[in-house]
Amino acid sequence: MKKRVLFTTIAALTAAAMCGCGSSDTPNGEVIVYNWGEYIDPEVIEMFEAEFGIDVIYDEYETNETMYPKVEAGAATYDLVCPSDYMIDKMIENDLLQELNFDNIPNAKANIGASYWEQSEQFDPGNKYSVPYCWGTVGILYNKTMVSEPITSWDVLWDEQYADNILMQDSVRDAFMVALKRNGASMNTTDTAELEAAKEELIAQKPLVQAYVVDQVRDKMIGNESAIGVIYSGEAIYTQRENSDLEYVIPEEGTNVWIDSWVMLKDAPNKENAEKFINFLCRPDIALKNFEYITYSTPNVAAQELIEDEDIKNSPIAFPDLTQYENMETFLYLGEEFDENLNELWKQVKSN
Amino acid sequence: MNKKWLSAPYLVWAVAFIILPLLMVVYYGLTDKTGAFTLENFLAMGTPEHLKALGLSLLLSLISTIICLLLAYPLAMILVASNTSKTSFVVLLVILPMWMNFLLRTMAWQTLLEKNGVINGILTFLHLPNHNLINTPGAIVLGMVYNFLPFMVLPIYNVLAKIDKNVINAARDLGANGIQTFCKITLPLSIPGIVSGITMVFVPALTTFVISNLLGGSKILLIGNVIEQEFTTASNWHLGSGLSLMLMVFIIISMVISSLFDKDGEGSAL
Incomplete structure (x- = not known):
């Protein structure tokens, strides 16, 4: 893609002098995450960093539309992005994503409800590229x-x-x-x-x-x-x-009815760490912690079972029964x- | 003596952060998505919604420039006339808000102008009717005046401070009254400051998109918003670049006018 070549050349020229590879106390490298604003419990990131020794570099966007040009132009490198349904469709079509290796993300298939995988088929046929994170x-x-x-x-x-x-x-x-x-x-x-x-x-x-x-x-x-x-x-x-x-x-x-799902970019530099990150987020206790902080409905049924507040667990707002709507x-x-x-x-x- | 190498860092800086980005804007502005040459991105300025946004931007920035001038000139005169210790204190007061981030200051205005904001809170307390202040063109003009006023005060103050007192005294000696002295001596001599102040207020006001977003509730589309959205949400960098270049034409025109009046570059000394 022409835009990308031009951009990388210029970026390389201008940024040549800026060497930003700081050493840190995280021995296992890093994972670069690009997510919606206020869409994760900051403690979850800390817990992940402590448990795996992987540094999480975290960046935020406000709409799908502002995220896309940045990722498409390669203006910044990311491993994981969390776009919505139609945007995932677009990214797959424009060859920006890579297929996930679900063998390394066992928590995803184990904990996320079948209906959400089914719904994902609309934009990700075969459930090859995305792991549902939130819906609503x-x-x-x-x-x-x-x-x-x-x-x-x-x-x-x-x-x-x-x-x-x-x-x-x-x-x-x-x-x-x-x-x-x-x-x-x-x-x-x-x-x-x-x-x-x-x-x-x-x-x-x-x-x-x-x-x-x-x-x-x-x-x-x-x-x-x-x-x-x-x-x-x-x-x-x-x-x-x-x-x-x-x-x-x-x-x-x-x-x-929308779904925001984790996807991995084609040129993700930290593939293994990214898989670990998704797998961590799909753990029921972590998904629950996240849900309690961001209050966006989780497709993680194992986590939903763990919700203590019955009102929220059965809330028609957080977990509406979609079969009653046509x-x-x-x-x-x-x-x-x-x-x-x-x-x-x-x-x-x-x-x- | 060859001291040219001393300018090397600035040259590198200028090339990397001014010239190259500008060339990129020109490249994007002159091509379409396939990379083929086109003038369409320039001509797109002629569509009704872009013209409307441009017209509104010109109008609002013109109004705020005039308000800034009317507020700044008397203030600058008072500063020059008063004694020095007070003067530096007042100049400091003018500059002081600039120590705080521009975005934060504009967001603070949001809190002030909101329906349940500080100003309406005071009005309610005084049993006066509430006013709808935010998300109006007036709020945007207010934001522009507030943010850009120092850029008008300082150049005018600089020029006025440099006027030789003897010239004014001579005018008074020769029988000119206060108004005549002002019209025939002070005002003409301060034109370089006025012109550079106008440029420094008009240009950022013309291109702003943050002020109109925060204080206009995204309801009022200025040309800066159009360009911003082409880059961010519409992801059409080509159109955004083309419109930016067209906008630069207006900026260059105001620069040319400025240089005509300001031959000695006096007013540009901030």
């Missing part, structure tokens, strides 16, 4: 003191009485998912008319939106800054813990041209 839905978080009637539908995000009290996701596919689902379309549609209609809906909604944010939905909802926000289910338990007025619903028109979907990668078109439409929404 996208829904509406609302403040019971500011919203009178019970919310059941995406329609509330277009309700004028909540003008300036709505937080939308500042992430292309999530924003369009809301509008498409509300119109009864598939979130994976490539139909121009349906996408145009969704764009018009989002433009119509814009005057009512307080802000387009990603991770800040959580803090703003906790701080009573807004009445309604579009949020990932994993944040719901945490926000409710901080502010008991908050309630999470899965809208009746259906929503996105209109759930998972994002699919729909090609580069589609991505470009969607970005263009999103830009039109934002500049309006």
